[in-house]
Amino acid sequence: MPGSPRAAMKIHQLAIPDVLASVRSSAQGLDSAEAAARLAEYGPNRVEPLAREPAWLRLAKEFTHLFSIILWIAAGLAFVADGFDPAQGMARVGWAVVAVILVSGLFSFWQELRVERTLAALQGLLPPRAEVLRDGVAHRLPVAELVPGDVIVLAQGDSVPADCRLIETFGMRVNRATVTGESRPRSCDAGPSDEERALDARNILLAGTAVVAGQGRAVVYATGAHTEFGRIARLTQRGGDASPLRREIARLSRRIALLALGMGAAFFVAGRLMGVPFWRDAILSLGIIIALVPEGLLPTLTLSLVLAAQRLARHNVLIRHLPSVETLGSVTVICTDKTGTLTENHLRVCRLVLGLDAADPATPGLAARHPLFFRVARGCQDLAESRCDGRLQLDGDPLEIALVELAAPHVPPPSARLDEWPFDSTRMRQSVLLADADGPLLVCKGAPERVLPLCGAVDDGAAIRPLDAPARARLQAAQDDMAEAGLRVIALAARRLPPGTPHDAAESDLVLCGLVGLADPPRAEVDSAIATCRAAGIKVVMVTGDHPRTALAIARQIGLVQGAAPRIVTGPELARLHPAQLQLALDAPEILFARVAADQKMRIVEALKAKGQVVAVTGDGVNDAPALAAAHIGIAMGRSGTDVAKEAADMVLLDDHFASIVAAIAEGRAVFRNIRKFLTYVLVHNVAELVPTLAFAVFRIPLPLTPVQALAIDMGTDSLTALGLGVERGDPAQMRRPPRARTARLLSLAVALRAYLFLGLFEAVAVLAVFCQVLAGGGWAYGADLPADSLLYRQATTASFATVVVLQIVNVFLCRSAVRSILVTGLGGNRLILGGVALEAGLLALIAYTPWGNALFGTAPLPAGAWLALLPWAAGMILIEEARKLWVRRRLARTATGAPS
CATH class of the missing domain: 3.40.1110.10 (Calcium-transporting ATPase, cytoplasmic domain N)
Known part of the structure; x- marks a missing residue:
């Protein structure tokens, strides 16, 4: 059958009359009626995208996942509460939460468009029109109208629009680098070939390649998805797994969201059973949800990744997919080309015989x-x-x-x-x-x-x-x-x-x-980059088309191979290996792949992934695109890479230098640790918002912190300081430690205990103490009614708000390290943190001491006594955290020396 893979595997071995007969055509091409019938049967000659949901539905799903649903519920409760009691200003809370949902959803939808851009780059390699013989006459037709059996005329400068078998050629040479990775043009011949594979035959032209010399005629035998080009495009569209960061954020969001929803619903039901007024019950439930859900987490995370990507750009690394910044930090294996990445790709003759x-x-x-x-x-x-x-x-x-x-x-x-x-x-x-x-x-x-x-x-x-x-x-x-x-x-x-x-x-x-002996010298700093990977527990696997001895010699020069007997797998051997055998071969401490074709990279990547490794792979050609898309981190070459490879990759090396990959990995490791830092920082004030809300329900005291004030902390005062923690410089020792375990969680037990039960609980007690002290100083007695619009109540909630802000200013410096003292980390060295502290102080002053701030957030100017009440708590927070860090350092020191801890 024309266009079938079975025909494609045999057509190169046939004589020209048999070729034309096999596709039911002739040297004069098809007639118009037959071409129309085949177009209806085989479809247009283009790579159709995989069946996808409509864009509007995909966009809608970004606003209906679990985290968004919880926020929608919070916004809905705010609007309902505002309907019962407009004086509470709950509508402002609702609109603020809606804005958070929209920003996060639109950003996630933008990420989904990457695959479509990859397909567009692939389509861009195909010419728009081709010269086709129909009814014995040459016509310039859109390539989408080509069908199996069409005879096309090609000349120097043309792009090949479909997979074809030559039937006539005059000095034709074709550049196949974009599809097969071959570095030099190859001459073509119309005669039969005895090659086993059609891809190796000189009478086969592949879609997406270019004629660099000569002219000829060819009969089309495969179009659209049946072409080699189409196969690559389909593999590329499948893409890779979700990044570890996206999976971890999704897991964390589910846990926090379910906790918030469960506690909010439970307290709402309990309040109704106890006869609590509806609006008061709604405010309580909403306060619990807002207190537990870190609304600023996703925007802060996004901005943190953007700034990390900007820093990587200074190391000649262009990040195309933001979550890949963090994924870099968990890479365990790098599959790298040799020429141009480990070496300079500038050969010179060194020896002659x-x-x-x-x-x-x-x-x-x-x-x-x-x-x-x-x-x-x-x-x-x-x-x-x-x-x-x-x-x-x-x-x-x-x-x-x-x-x-x-x-x-x-x-x-x-x-x-x-x-x-x-x-x-x-x-x-x-x-x-x-x-x-x-x-x-x-x-x-x-x-x-x-x-x-x-x-x-x-x-x-x-x-x-x-x-x-x-x-x-x-x-x-x-x-x-x-x-x-x-x-x-x-x-x-x-x-x-x-x-x-x-x-x-x-x-x-x-x-x-x-x-002739030619040297392709290793790039400067590659040996130190390889040594850094070894110290960091990252396995580097060379995948090259060079001779095994040459590959081994270069590997020894750069320190990639140090043992006496590394495992060397050649392309023909790889082709014979069963997937299980390949996985076993990859257990070798030192392994090289030599004389490997570019299309075999995909097998290596898939085998490493099956072993539970986090894989980064380099590539530059169209045929590398499936491997780049399948890897956890696809790395395209900026100088020698094709547009398709760059579109399929997560990052682009602007200088094609292996050392840039290592610098990017160090940055990725810092990102994960920094996310933990600002997660700790954010969760602390979540506890400081939650506990006073629970006290409001259990002890029947006035609500210490209103929902709109809590949201102002989450999305306003704490935003820039949290971002500052997200861009802290990495620990110099981080590349002397192995990659973190794949089971490592952002919210580990240590992070949760420190955030929730240590710093968070201390901050919550401070809020309640200052709130009650201001109320008592104003003459309020326990059990007495206190109108929400009274000056005393507004001053007391302002004091609670100020306590959270001031203690968070202290906390941001404490969170710069979970172990090192604040005397070591210091107060400087991070402009974003210093700017965030200034912003927090400024916003606090505006919210507490300006008429519009008082009206919008239900606050009132604080008396001097309130400030004096909260300052000892700030000093106490420093003392207890420094004591904890000292205990941790001593415990680590005892563990390092082998003493019982």
Whole structure:
């Protein structure tokens, strides 16, 4: 059946008449009626997005998850209470809560649009129109109208609109890097291929690739989702798992929300049974909900991540998905490319073996003594050459650039090409047939293990000599020496091609010209970055297309491999491994993947995830996009990466440098610790709001803190100081500790005890004490009625409000560390905290001492006695927390020395 995967796997092996017959077409293309019928059957030639809910429904869900529902209930109660007693000003509380819901929901919806942008980038690679033969006449048609069986005409500069089989070609070369990751263009041939896979055949053109030379005709055999391009797009759309931070925030939100709703409902029912007036009961329930739900948590978290992303940008790391900032901190494995990430991706020739003898590339006169070697180096390449101000400009594969830079000063540009045998991952060599005055000259370069067996002689500069066993042994030893030194080794060979030589016999009886050792030096600071990862408990896995020896040598140079026997898995071996075998192989302390195709990264990522690892993976091509999307952290290359890779990734390395990944991980670890700091800070004042509300219900005292005042603390006075804690500098020792356990919770037992039962309870007692002291000083007696609009009541609630604000100013400095003394952390070094303290003091003054603040928040100016009453509590909070920290430090010291704790 045309367009089916079964046909795609066989069509490259057929002769051209059989190809056309298999898709029920002809060299003149389809007729219009048949094309219309096939379009109805196969659908348009485009990558359709996965079935998704309508945008309005997805947006609505952002406002109806559990956390939002609790806030909606709180807002609804506020409006109901305002209807019963407008004097309480509860409508203002309701509108403020609604604003919180809208901000959080809109931000979450924006994150959902990432996948759609990835699809748009994929679609952007396909051309808008193509030249198609219909009824024997060429038409420019939208690519969406292409169907299996269409014959299309392609020329230099065109993008391939669908998966096609060539039926006619004239010097065509195609750049397949965007789909397959191949670094050099490959020549095409319309004849049958004996390759096992269609992807490896020279007669197959893939959608999304580009014609860089020549022209030809091809018949379409796969469109839309059936193409290789479509398969990649579908995998990319599946995306990865939710980030650990999003899962943890969701878990925390559920627990807090259910607790708030349960307690609020329970006290509301109890109040109704006890005959409490409805509005008073509603205010109590609403106060409990507002006290327990940290309304400012999500906005503060978002801003904290934004500021962390801005700091990472200064380290050449562009964050595309905010939760990935924190996910970086939990990474346990990094799968990284070698070329350009661990190394500079700038090859230079370091060693030569000319004939059988080693030579220094800088030795004068080499070209005169070995002209054939330099002709091969100059002519066996696919570079784009140009001149700028008299200087040769080269664009293409770095290996070929290095060879041409070596040879160009000594030999002229190559003569006209007559034919080409392209490089591929199976042949691992390239041959070019050049026109020459003495007859066609075939020049060849490739991996020594593929080229040397084809050679029967060696050119030592003085004569052509037989390549006997001792000579081969010398060459093998030279090759091993260079590979073990971390050099990439290439063999160069040539022959005069006699007339009538069959195409498949041309690469035989070659004359070896020599070996080239090329260095791609490691990037600066990579070795220290690898050492940092090792100390931080992060496993680094190199995934490269290079020779295993070269990969191992580079790995040893940068400290990635230190043991005597690391596990090295090659691409062919990986293809044979069962998923369970691959997972077992990944248990090796040191493992490298060499000669691996880009599309095999996905298997490695999935195997690591199945082992419970948090995986970061680097990539740059379209075929890397599925692995980037599947990993917990997809890292695209900023310089060499395609737009599709960048869209599928969570972060982009603007300098393609591995050390930037390590800097980002350190920042991610700091983010998790900082989230715990501001979570502790926020929960403390939640307890200070909750306990007085419970006292209002249990002890029948006036409500110490009104809901609108509590919301002013959550969303106003505490917002900037909490944000300041979210951007604290990381502990210098954090990269000397292993990644946190995946079971680690933001709200751990230690955090909960410190926030709820220690600092929070102390702050709550302080609020009640100051509130009652102000009431008693004003002449109120227990059990007496106190109107909500009376001056004394408003002064007392203002005192409660001021107590929370002042103690939170103290608390922000205490929360900078759970262990270190405030004398060590100090008061400076964080402008946001200092700015937040100034903001808190300013807002407190405005709310307590301005007419509009008094009217909006139900406050009144405080007498001096109220300030004197709360200051001892501030000093006491410092003393008890410092005592706790001292006890913790001594306990940790005893544990470190092995003494019983």
